[in-house]
Structures are given as structure tokens and as C-alpha cells.
Amino acid sequence: MAIRVLLADDHEILLESLATSINTSDTIEVVATAINGEDVIRKLEVHEVDVLVCDMQMPVMDGISTVLQVRQLYPNIKILMLTMLDDVEPITKAIQAGASGYILKKSKKAELEKAILAVASGKKYFNEEIISSLMKEEKGVVNDFHPQSLTERELEILVLIAQENSSQQIADKLFISLNTVETHRKNLFRKLNIKNLAGIIRYAFQHKLIH
Known part of the structure; x- marks a missing residue:
């Protein structure tokens, strides 16, 4: 079954163009379009x-x-941001809000399709320019702590956090207690000098722990 997509953009000409382009794919179908968040x-x-x-x-x-x-209303829906903004602040805000990917509007159709397929399968997707922007932020802060210094369990949990799993989901997947997950989470944030999910994702990309 084709991946069902809702496109949202206030520029209607771009919206129609994107919908027409995406609908040529065999694996993706635009089922609706919207011109703002309320829509x-x-x-x-x-x-x-x-x-x-x-x-x-x-x-x-x-x-x-x-x-x-x-x-909040539809937690199973994956969200891909498509925008002209490549600054770290909006990227970080989007990640913290719960977006699974971030791609620039100037990206080619093939990359947009690749991004949609990636987030639909539960993966993260950020194009190269976005990753570069994330890497520049706090450069040198998390770089000195190499993943090899983490335990195998800490690495497992780090990757699952970066993939947007909640602490309860991580506990269920690894067959460990919620308290154990929370302890590992706190230790990871302390060791890596990271304060939020955006920092975890940035670190995971930086060290090629997720793709």
C-alpha cells in the first residue's frame, strides 16, 4: 500500500506542484493538502x-x-518539515517538537521521496546541509567524548532515544525496567554534556550512529 501523505504549505502554487510531483511515485500518494496548521x-x-x-x-x-x-492528537503520524530555513534554531525547535525529519525546499524530488520513505519507516531524515548546520552547533563540546567510551547498553539506549522512542518504549524493547532506562538517560546526558533530544540526535548523526 502506498504511503499516504498530507502536504501543508501556504503557497498554493508550490503545494499543487509538490502534490503533482509526489503523485508520480509508485510508493507515495498525496491524499490531501492544507494551507495552514488549522487546515x-x-x-x-x-x-x-x-x-x-x-x-x-x-x-x-x-x-x-x-x-x-x-x-498530541495523532502520535502515530510521522512528520517531515519542508522549509527554506536552514538555521540551527528552527531545526532544533522542530526536533524538540517531535518532527522526524527536516529537508530544504530546494531539495530534488528524489531526495524528498527518500525522506518521506525514511520517516514513514520510523527513521530520522535530515539532508546534508541540515546535518552540517547541526554539527556546527556546540562544535567541540560533544566531539571529545567518543562513543567507544559508552557501554554497549548506553549506546543501545542512545540510538533508541535518537529514534524518538519514549523511556517506556525503550524499557519494553530492551526488557529492562523504566527506572533503569531513566538512569541510563541521565548518565548519557551528563557524560555527553547534552541537554535535550536535539543534542542526542546531533551526537548520533555526528558519530554515524543513525542515518
Whole structure:
């Protein structure tokens, strides 16, 4: 079955162009489009959607607010941000809000399809320019702590955190207690000098622990 996509962008010409382009794929189908965040919520009430491809800058309800709402109402939907913004701050905000990927509007159709397929399968996706921007942030802070200095269990948990698993999901997958996961999480943040999920994802990409 094709991956069902909802496209959200306030530029209607771009929206129509993207929908037409994506619908030429055999594996992806645009089931609906939306022009702002409130429109996204309305469309999700009537359409089955696997992936939301969402612009960052929209009127009425912006991309970050939309991500937060969708994550709360439809936690199984994966979200890919499609935007012109390549600064670290909006990327970090998108990650913290719950986006699974971040790709620039100037990206080619093949990369957009690749990103949609990646997030639909539960992976993260950031194109090379985005990864470069993330790497510049706090450069040298997490670099001095090599993954080899982490225990095997800590590495497992780090990767699962970077893949957006909750502490309870990690506990279930690794057959360990929730308290054990929380202890490892605190130790990881302390060892790596990381304060949030964006930092964990940045570290995981930097050391090629996730792709």
C-alpha cells in the first residue's frame, strides 16, 4: 500500500506542484493538502495519513505549533518539515517538537521521496546541509567524548532515544525496567554534556550512529 501523505504549505502554487510531483511515485500518494496548521487538523479528521510534510512558516498556525498539535492528537503520524530555513534554531525547535525529519525546499524530488520513505519507516531524515548546520552547533563540546567510551547498553539506549522512542518504549524493547532506562538517560546526558533530544540526535548523526 502506498504511503499516504498530507502536504501543508501556504503557497498554493508550490503545494499543487509538490502534490503533482509526489503523485508520480509508485510508493507515495498525496491524499490531501492544507494551507495552514488549522487546515492540517481539519484534514486529519477525515483522511488516513502516514506522513505529514509540513512547511515551517505558515499563517494561522505555524509549523512548530502544528507539529505539537499533531503529535498530541495523532502520535502515530510521522512528520517531515519542508522549509527554506536552514538555521540551527528552527531545526532544533522542530526536533524538540517531535518532527522526524527536516529537508530544504530546494531539495530534488528524489531526495524528498527518500525522506518521506525514511520517516514513514520510523527513521530520522535530515539532508546534508541540515546535518552540517547541526554539527556546527556546540562544535567541540560533544566531539571529545567518543562513543567507544559508552557501554554497549548506553549506546543501545542512545540510538533508541535518537529514534524518538519514549523511556517506556525503550524499557519494553530492551526488557529492562523504566527506572533503569531513566538512569541510563541521565548518565548519557551528563557524560555527553547534552541537554535535550536535539543534542542526542546531533551526537548520533555526528558519530554515524543513525542515518
